[in-house]
Amino acid sequence: MEKVKLGIVGLGRLGREHAANINYNIINAELAAVCSAVPEEVESVMKEMNPGYGTTDYMEMFNDKNLDGIVIASNSAFHCKMICDAANAGVKNIYCEKPLGMTLEEIDLIKETVEKNNMNIFQIGYNRRFDQALMSMKEKIDAGFIGKPILIKLVNRDPEWNREALLKFSPTSGGLVFDMLTHDYDVARWLIGSDAETLYGIGGAYGYEGLAELNDIDNCIISIGFENGVMGYMETSRNATYGYHVEYEVFGTEGSLRLGTTPNKDRVVSMNRNGVTTECVKSFFEFWLPTFEAELQDFVDCIQNGKQPKAGLEDAYKAVQWAFAAKEAVDKRTVVSMK
C-alpha cells in the first residue's frame, strides 16, 4: 500500500514531535514536506529527517497536489488563516492542533470554509481521546459499567511556571480558562456524550504577580450542568509545586471509574533514611506522550481508509464555544447558559 504523504507547518515544541512521529514511527506515512517561519527549524529538520523538501512559505505546501494531507502545528493565532488558506487551495485532509480558533468569529469562518470546500477529513488535536486509560473509561461508561452517570470530575494542574515565562505566554495562548482547559472541555463532552447547558465558574490570580493585569488567572473551578442532566466540575491550576497532575472520575448509579488519582511517574517506590518517596510526572508532554503518535496514526489511517476522525470539526467548534462561555462565567462570576 502506498504511504500517505504529509506536509507539516510548524516545527516548534509540538510540531517537531509530530514531524518525528510521522518520519520514524508511523509506517504508513511519509514526511514529504516541512514548513516553519523560522528557517533554522526547517534546516534542522531537513538535516535530521530528510523529508522531500522544506520551505518557509506554507502556500507552497498547500498548493502541492502530491501531498495527501497537511498537519498544522503553528501557534494558535494562525490556525484560522492557515486552515482557510489550505481549504481554499484545495487541501482535502487537515489535522490541526487545538484550539480551532481564537475567537467565535474565527471558528464560524473556519466551519463555513471547511464545509464549503467539501473536505474529506478534518481532525482536531484533542490527543487525550487517544489515551488508552481514557478510552477504556469511555468504553465502560458506554457499556453501562457505572450505570447511569451522575457526575464527572476533572482535575488539571500544571507544574509551577517560571513567572516571566508565564507572563510572556499568557497573552498569546488565550489564558488559563481558554487554553489550558481546552482538553478538559473536550474530554468532558466526549466521556459524558452531552454538551453543557450551563457553566458557572470562579477563579483568580493567586500565585503570579502581574497575571491579573493581563486579564488572566492561575486557578479556577468550573461547574457544569450537562444537557442530559449529568453534573460536572473541573478545577485547574498553574501552581502544582510537585509536578504535572491530572485526574478524572465519572461516578454513576452503579459505581465509579477513576484515573490518575496520584500522579506517579512510574511504579518505583524509593526508601532511605529520609522516608518513602515516589517521583511525580513532570510535564504534560511526559504524561500524554503516546497519544501524540496515536492521534497522527489515526489521521493517516483515516486518509487511507476513508474513515472519519474521533475528534472532528464539530468537536473542535464546540470546545471553543465552551471556552468562551466558561471565560464569561469566571470573569463575571455568573451562570452562563449555552442555549
Ligand SMILES: NC(=O)c1ccc[n+]([C@@H]2O[C@H](COP(=O)([O-])OP(=O)(O)OC[C@H]3O[C@@H](n4cnc5c(N)ncnc54)[C@H](O)[C@@H]3O)[C@@H](O)[C@H]2O)c1
Ligand atoms: N495537544 C497538546 O497537548 C498541545 C501541547 C502544546 C501545544 N499545543 C498546540 O500546538 C500549537 C503549537 O504550539 P507550540 O508550543 O509547538 O508552538 P511553538 O511556538 O513552539 O511553534 C510554533 C511553530 O509555528 C511556526 N509558525 C508560526 N507562524 C508561521 C507561519 N506563518 N508560517 C510557517 N510557520 C509558522 C513557527 O515557526 C514554529 O515552528 C499551538 O496551537 C498549541 O496550542 C498542543
